Amino acid sequence: MVLTILRYAAKAAASFIALTVVLVVIFKWVPVPVTATMLMDENGITKDWESLDNIDRNLVSAVIAAEDSRYCEHFGFDAEAIELAMRENMEGGKIRGGSTISQQTAKNVFLWQGGGFFRKGLEAWFTFWIELIWGKRRIMEVYLNVAETGIGTYGAEAGTQRYFGHSAARMNRDEASRMAAALPSPKKRSVKSPGGWLARHGNRIERRIGIVRRDGLDACVYD
Template structure:
């Protein structure tokens, strides 16, 4: 009898864990489905990244961000970030296994570790997660990435990325970056300007696209070459516009 009661208790615990997990997944599916149609007002990364967030919130200007749809963004912007950050963006399902394997091999003999984060992974991290690099966070990031790739189109993923990515100190999104650095809207960005913004990633607080260093100018040249290499305007227009 005691053994039976113990088994029953264990089974009830397993059922509770299962149904709790199922509920968690369903809630996330609903949230991601809503974000197909609703633009997020802010991201977890934005709120956690502002050290003096409360002070800025009181002043009614916590950060600069203006949401624009993909149709209001020059094709040069997605082309530049894809060329710079994730050239297999349209081919993988959120996690680029090939790049992960390469990074693991290279990191065995390098002091400075190379990442293999895709654009989709960056969106998942920025939207939902805390700013950390431990294995638990990475596991949750992978979960959100795969779920997001299942529910959203690639077009929606790159649109959200271009609107929530940090592109300067307290500066988020391609529209704010274009207006701050080049005094123009995102739809008017040229190839070189888009490449300069992309060259500031993933460290836009130290790399200012409005006052580019020699390193950034070099990166700009490399990115513009890669923009042409992956197919240029014809490639990105076919995929997104």
């Protein structure tokens, strides 16, 4: 009985690993058609997949500045950011996340929104595989195409068209920083007319774009 259970468990594990690898390999080359987040969005889906070649570098630099300054250094997980988040969360106040762009991409593409140890474990699993198979440039390309950029709006191109009326291929630093500032909570944060803290946060991101470029913090995307 025990051996039978173990055999079934081994087969299930092998099938899961095989499915994971197949999906990751497929999406290394094929645009992600839809995600669980999109399907569950009661506001519908507006999206337009674009190659990273057609997304302005200012936006790449802005999201690195805003969310993951060590994007080019880590292998999917930023130990320092996780440790800082845990320490600040233990001290109370607003809950802080420690997810990298790679982790967010894994969650957005393969999983669902929300917390829980099980989902976080799956997120870590898929993060490992996309780092191994996709590489930094493809991860960034997918992230900027599946991330929610507004109510019912997904991806850099659809978001740029919605807010600025032009293609994501030509975003200035102000536009890129405002979109990056809103990305963590696009349903609540205004891109077009930010005020107060959000406006100041966008200005900080815009200033950091220069640091990202100067220090080559986005170089792994363009090597």
